[in-house]
Amino acid sequence: MMHIRWFGQSTFLISGERTVFIDPFGDMDGLAERGLRFDYPPIEGVEADLLLVTHEHVDHNAVEVIGGSPVILRSTAGTFESPVGEVIAVASEHDEVAGTERGPNTIFRFTLDGLRLSHFGDFGQVELRAEQRQAIGELDMLLLPVGGGPTVGGESAAAIVRALRPRLVIPMHYRTEAVNFLDPPGEFLAALGARVERLDESELEVEQLLGTAEDPTVALLAPPS
Template identity: 35%
Template sequence: MPEVQFLGHACFRIRGRDGTIVCDPYHRSIGLDLGRPTASIVTVSHHHPDHDNSSAVRPLRDRVFVVDGPGEYEIGGILITGVRTFHDQVKGAERGFNTVYIIHLDDLVFCHLGDLGHELTTSQLEEIGSNVDVLFVPVGGGETIGPALASNVISQIEPRFVIPMHYAMGQTNFDPPLAPIERFVSEMGLKEYTPEEKFVINANALPDDEEQTRIVFLRPIHG
């Protein structure tokens, strides 16, 4: 059963039977401390300091395999697909490209949106697929999508679980500043939320496709 931990900002560590992945490790210059997490694989959505600090991740074995862009990768039984998207709503003219990663681990499908800046096209949705179990979605606005667009993207993908990321939590160098998580909570029509230390997901006990997407809030920890 894979275990997901939130390392802050847009960074997550996913531990599974076949390996451990860290998504979008950040540099301490953003005002948060990532620590020194361990992993066998790192995914990088784009080359900005708040998403691209793979050197901070220590190898579990001999080395860390860095996945850095669109394409298909198979590392130690883990299949990862990178889908080209944009960091803005004008096809990258303002902020360049972004890579969305679909990670197949232990019979589950995880999707990390990185700094997605727009709603997804039909072709991008086809590449992502219709069987996402866990979606990591930015919700704080600024240089990526905010609460309203995040809600739309969630409806496009229709995952079983959503874990929000990339919202205000003490980061210091974002202009405009990121929105607090409460904006997303309000947008999704929730009255309250309780952050958890980790999220453990069982492929044999998933909610039915007909059930409403469940939102999981994670408390950030140091790596």
Template identity: 30%
Template structure:
């Protein structure tokens, strides 16, 4: 599995020939749109900064779009979406947190989550992931302290912060401080297999913005 970060909440996840996109920026977003093709695009929030599935339609790849709560199964992956909330861009709206399983690995993507007080049934379902993607930027999504507390409570093996602006930003620095991971340095991409994360507990990985 190879994970690449494209800023804000957009990630490319490649597993063999399968490519997933998480919250790609749309053409009407003020943020830079990604340039890659995806087979499946997950959208957590109906906002141009996060629902740009058209941006990851490239070449022969035209993504199947997963948006909203429910259960999904296609192309060898299973996913569940859980209704949560966000205040991104100054407006309360629905946000979907996803639990994605493929090839024996589990990813939890919190999207633009703004409220760390998850319903018990949702929190239980999102626990013990291999990889957790968590927003840390504040301003309508979780701030650094809330993001850290929620991350610890969900007990993932690896934590990838997102939605913090630029590398070295105050929000990211604060999150790393809360996590006791001030020495972490950004890496270009994360390449791993299931065996690589066995025994890990809450390790923070910061990805460079591609």
């Protein structure tokens, strides 16, 4: 049984036969000086076998907060062997102008417990390119930013879901009570029009929520507190 825990923003612990941690954030106090709020609880006491970093921004790359001496794949593209088997790292951009404003971003794709997952980091392109879609391939689960600003917003995120046809979608990187500089997920939910499960916790058991490629489930996790 695969278990997912959301720590806020784009940060997840995915647990099955092995554990994968994605995009850990560290001390975010510097945002307050710019009038931005980031009040998710700190990451403490977490270990992983594999640690993935999609890009080198402070809310995604605090590898020092994760224990267990994980293998780290950090802001890279290619095909790699890891504790969970093959990981495909797809080059992408953090903005709509070929990465010239916010830099590169990595889309990670891997299989755990027989389920095919992809995490899009801070994907900010206007749309998914054909070669990126081909490299990602078929998916069971997609973790996707939907809050606009430095990433794709609702309409573009919905188009990505329709292109990739996952069975389960977990929105991330959107406005909550802890974050004030992104849009809420409502535009994405309306644009996609799929079945939504609004959960009372920041954790879920994946197999219980899997839909189909034709009728996916969107799992809206409760923000951690």
